[in-house]
Amino acid sequence: MHAEQYHPIDIKILDKNADLSFNIFSKVQGSDEGSYVLYASKEARYRDKVRELLQSSELMEDLYIHEEDLMVYFEYATNSMRDYVINSDASPEKKMEKVYDLSRDVTHQFFEANSSPEILRGSGQVVELMEKCMSDNKLGFHGLSRIMEKDYYTYTHSINVGLYCMSFALKMGMPADEVHELGLGGMLHDVGKSKLPQEIINKKGALTDEEFQVIKNHTASGMEVIVGLGCYGDKVCQMVGQHHEKYNGEGYHQGLAGEDIALFARICKLTDVYDALTTRRSYKKSLKTMEALTIMKTKMGHEFDPKLLNSFIRMMGPEA
Numbered sequence: 001m002h003a004e005q006y007h008p009i010d011i012k013i014l015d016k017n018a019d020l021s022f023n024i025f026s027k028v029q030g031s032d033e034g035s036y037v038l039y040a041s042k043e044a045r046y047r048d049k050v051r052e053l054l055q056s057s058e059l060m061e062d063l064y065i066h067e068e069d070l071m072v073y074f075e076y077a078t079n080s081m082r083d084y085v086i087n088s089d090a091s092p093e094k095k096m097e098k099v100y101d102l103s104r105d106v107t108h109q110f111f112e113a114n115s116s117p118e119i120l121r122g123s124g125q126v127v128e129l130m131e132k133c134m135s136d137n138k139l140g141f142h143g144l145s146r147i148m149e150k151d152y153y154t155y156t157h158s159i160n161v162g163l164y165c166m167s168f169a170l171k172m173g174m175p176a177d178e179v180h181e182l183g184l185g186g187m188l189h190d191v192g193k194s195k196l197p198q199e200i201i202n203k204k205g206a207l208t209d210e211e212f213q214v215i216k217n218h219t220a221s222g223m224e225v226i227v228g229l230g231c232y233g234d235k236v237c238q239m240v241g242q243h244h245e246k247y248n249g250e251g252y253h254q255g256l257a258g259e260d261i262a263l264f265a266r267i268c269k270l271t272d273v274y275d276a277l278t279t280r281r282s283y284k285k286s287l288k289t290m291e292a293l294t295i296m297k298t299k300m301g302h303e304f305d306p307k308l309l310n311s312f313i314r315m316m317g318p319e320a
Helices: 044-055 067-087 092-111 117-134 140-145 154-171 176-188 191-195 209-215 218-229 234-242 263-277 289-298 306-315
Strands: 006-008 024-027 036-040 063-066
Touching: 006 067, 036 044, 063 067, 067 092, 067 117, 092 117, 092 140, 092 154, 092 191, 117 154, 117 176, 117 191, 117 218, 140 154, 154 176, 154 263, 154 306, 176 234, 176 263, 191 218, 218 234, 234 263, 263 289, 263 306, 289 306
Parallel strands: none
Antiparallel strands: 006 063, 024 036, 024 063
8 A cells, every 4th residue: 555545643633532433553664665554443342442542641653544534534533523612611712722633634634635625525514613612702813823823834824714714703793604604715715725836835935936926826726626516605715716816906816806806705815914924934933913913004905905904903902
């Protein structure tokens, strides 16, 4: 079997007391070919031994599942997480941390492990769990920022944008179905980057002009992916396709302007830029909240819907 048939998993999101419905593998140390051996079996006769193994504080290895079990793994993880979010006495922050780990694993599989786009169908369930964590509206932007990954990766950036979109929608008093769609569209807004050369996506330094022209293809490519899955509504598709349009008409890929840009895409544009400014990259430091908002207002104001930008800035205050 080839290495690409196995996918890394995040052991933190597993319910250590539940019965496994898939086998777990470890990688043979020093193996250039990417050989894997069985680490924990789903067979009933090994259940007690597997529970003891997964609960061990000495669990340090990177673990994997076979490609054919990927959807089973995420169904298992999502169901376990749902039970935790609904029934646990943990704080909203602690619950969101666990859901963040799950969403990070879903998007990591898609962007970094070359999984099928079918894995994105589970994003709606993850967003529902996020909604449950945020339902009392206590987390806010600053509560979320303490949970989010501070280094910029395509997959963690996508989660962050989805969470910021949802928090903004809640603060605006938008209906529950729109909060959900904004979260989903935010999580999926960069799916088109999966179609671009990984050496450009993962480049450590700033992009050249030629590389940036390639990057600009990701909005159109993302629309192809999302529409092809056939399970998302127009608002989510618009966020994927229009989140780089600018209010003054100088964005891409359609050159839309003003309110010709869909409302949800205008919201996504705000949260996309804010998270990009406040996360670290190899060639730039992360900005603090007020630094980022000042740049968005004074140097980039022409890119955003001015009413939404003002609302966004107000909601980033300490009381938020």
